[in-house]
Amino acid sequence: MYFPIYRPRRLRADANIRRMVRETSLSVDDFIAPLFVCPGEGVRREISSMPGNYQLSIDELVREAAELESLGVPAIILFGIPESKDELGSGAYDEHGIIQEAIRALKAEVKDLLVITDVCLCEYTSHGHCGVVEEGRVNNDKTLELLAQEAVSHAAAGADMVAPSDMMDGRVGFIRNALDVAGFDQVTLMAYAVKYASAFYGPFREAAESPPQFGDRKSYQMDPANAREALREAALDIEEGADIIMVKPALPYLDIIHSLRSEFDYPLAAYNVSGEFAMIKAAAAKGWIDGEQAMLESLLSMKRAGADLILTYFAKEAARIL
Ligand code: PBG
Numbered sequence: 001m002y003f004p005i006y007r008p009r010r011l012r013a014d015a016n017i018r019r020m021v022r023e024t025s026l027s028v029d030d031f032i033a034p035l036f037v038c039p040g041e042g043v044r045r046e047i048s049s050m051p052g053n054y055q056l057s058i059d060e061l062v063r064e065a066a067e068l069e070s071l072g073v074p075a076i077i078l079f080g081i082p083e084s085k086d087e088l089g090s091g092a093y094d095e096h097g098i099i100q101e102a103i104r105a106l107k108a109e110v111k112d113l114l115v116i117t118d119v120c121l122c123e124y125t126s127h128g129h130c131g132v133v134e135e136g137r138v139n140n141d142k143t144l145e146l147l148a149q150e151a152v153s154h155a156a157a158g159a160d161m162v163a164p165s166d167m168m169d170g171r172v173g174f175i176r177n178a179l180d181v182a183g184f185d186q187v188t189l190m191a192y193a194v195k196y197a198s199a200f201y202g203p204f205r206e207a208a209e210s211p212p213q214f215g216d217r218k219s220y221q222m223d224p225a226n227a228r229e230a231l232r233e234a235a236l237d238i239e240e241g242a243d244i245i246m247v248k249p250a251l252p253y254l255d256i257i258h259s260l261r262s263e264f265d266y267p268l269a270a271y272n273v274s275g276e277f278a279m280i281k282a283a284a285a286k287g288w289i290d291g292e293q294a295m296l297e298s299l300l301s302m303k304r305a306g307a308d309l310i311l312t313y314f315a316k317e318a319a320r321i322l
Contacts (some may be wrong), residue, residue: 023304024300024304025300025303026296026299026300026303028071028073028074028318028322030309031075031309031319032073032074032077032116032269032309032310032311032312032315033068033075033076033077033311033315034053034077034311035056035061035064035076035078036053036056036080036208037055037056037061037078037080037081037099037102038055038056039081039082039098040057041057042057042059042060043057043060044056044060047206047207049203049207049274049278050207050313051281052281053313055207058102061102061105061106062106062109065106066109066110067316068113068316068319069110071316071319071320072319075114075115076116077163078099078102078103078115078116078117078118079118080092080097080098080099080208081123082123082124086124086125086126087125088132088146089123089124092121093149093150095153097153099117099154100153100157103115103154103158104158114161115160116159116160116161116162116163117151117159117161117163118163119150119154119162119163119166120164121146121147122208122210122212123209123210127214128210128212128213129215130143130165130167131143131146131147131168131220132146136214137219138220140168140169144171147164147166147171147174148174148177151164151175151179151187152179155179155184155187156182156184159187160187161188161189161190162179162189163190163191163246164189164191164192165248166192166220167192167220167222168220170240172191172237173239173240173241175189176241176242188243189241190242190243190244190246190269191240191242191244192248193233193234193236193237193238193245193260194222194253194256194260195222195246195247196221196222196224196249196253197216197217197222197223198221199275200252200275201273201274202278203278204273224252227256227259230247230256230259231263234264235264238264244266244267244268244309245266245269246268246269246270246311247268247271247307248270248271248273248311249273249276250272250298250302250310251272251302255305257305257306257307258305261306261307262306267308268309269307269309269310270302270305270309270310272299272311272312272314276298277312277313277314280294280295292317295314295317296318296321299312299318
C-alpha cells in the first residue's frame with residue numbers, strides 16, 4: 001500500500017504552524033488610498049458604485065486623510081474633479097486648481113501622510129480624453145507639455161510623488177526633466193507603466209466624472225492581450241527615470257505583475273481598480289460571497305504575485321482589520 005512520507009497537511013494543522021510557514025503577508029504599509037476631491041465645502045458625496053468611497057470637498061478630504069493617517073496608511077493618491085472643464089484641461093495645471101489647493105491644505109494639516117497626485121488630463125478635459133485632441137486623435141507631444149506643467153504645479157504645491165497615468169509615449173522622461181529643471185529633483189515619480197485599456201475602470205469614471213465623450217482609450221492604453229509589450233513599457237519608464245513602476249488593473253493581470261517582478265528590481269505597485277472593488281462589494285451585498293474574506297484574499301494575491309504596494313479603495317477597511 002502506498003503511504004505518503006511527506007504529508008503537506010502537517011504544516012496546515014493549526015493556526016500557529018500556518019502562521020509560521022506563511023510565505024506572504026499583507027500590511028497596512030502596502031496601501032495607497034485613492035481619494036476624489038471636488039469643489040465646495042462640507043461635501044461628502046458617496047459614489048454609488050463604490051460604497052464607502054466619496055467625492056470630498058477639501059475640508060472633508062483633510063478629515064478623511066487624517067483618519068487614514070491615524071490608521072497607519074502611509075500614502076494617498078489624489079484625483080480631482082474641477083469646477084469646469086475645457087478642451088485643453090487647463091484646470092489640471094492651474095496653480096489654484098482643485099488638486100493644487102487640496103495638496104496645500106493637506107500639507108498644512110496632515111503632516112505624516114505621503115501625498116501622491118495622479119497626473120492626467122482626462123478629469124479636466126471637456127472631451128474626457130487623456131490629452132490634447134486634434135482631428136479626433138490624441139496628439140502625443142503636445143500633451144507632454146501640459147502633463148509636465150501639471151506635474152510641476154503639483155510639486156510646487158507640495159506633492160511628494162507624482163504618478164502619470166495618461167500613457168503618452170515619453171512622458172516619464174519629459175516630466176522627470178521638467179521637475180528637475182524646476183528644482184523638484186526630490187519629488188518621486190511612480191509611473192503607471194503598464195496600464196491596460198480595461199473595462200474595469202467603469203466606476204472610477206463615474207467617480208471622477210471622466211468618461212471619454214467619443215471613442216475609447218485604445219490608441220494610448222495597452223491591449224489586454226499583450227504581455228511582452230508590458231516588459232517594453234516598464235523598461236522604457238525605468239530608463240526615463242521612474243522610481244516606482246505600476247501595473248493596472250491588478251487582479252486580471254497578476255501574470256503581468258509576476259513577470260515584472262522577476263524582470264525588474266524596482267519597487268512595483270499594483271492598482272486594484274474601481275471595477276475590481278465594485279465586483280466584490282456587489283457580490284457581498286447580495287450575500288453571494290464573504291466580502292471581507294474576498295477583499296483580503298485578493299489583496300494578498302497581489303502581494304504574492306510580486307507587488308510591493310497596492311493602490312486600493314479597500315485601504316481604510318483593510319487597515320482597520322490589519
Ligand atoms: C486617469 C485614471 C483612470 C484611472 C486612474 N487614473 C481612468 C482611466 O484611465 O480611464 C482608473 C482607476 C480605477 O478604475 O480605479 N487616466
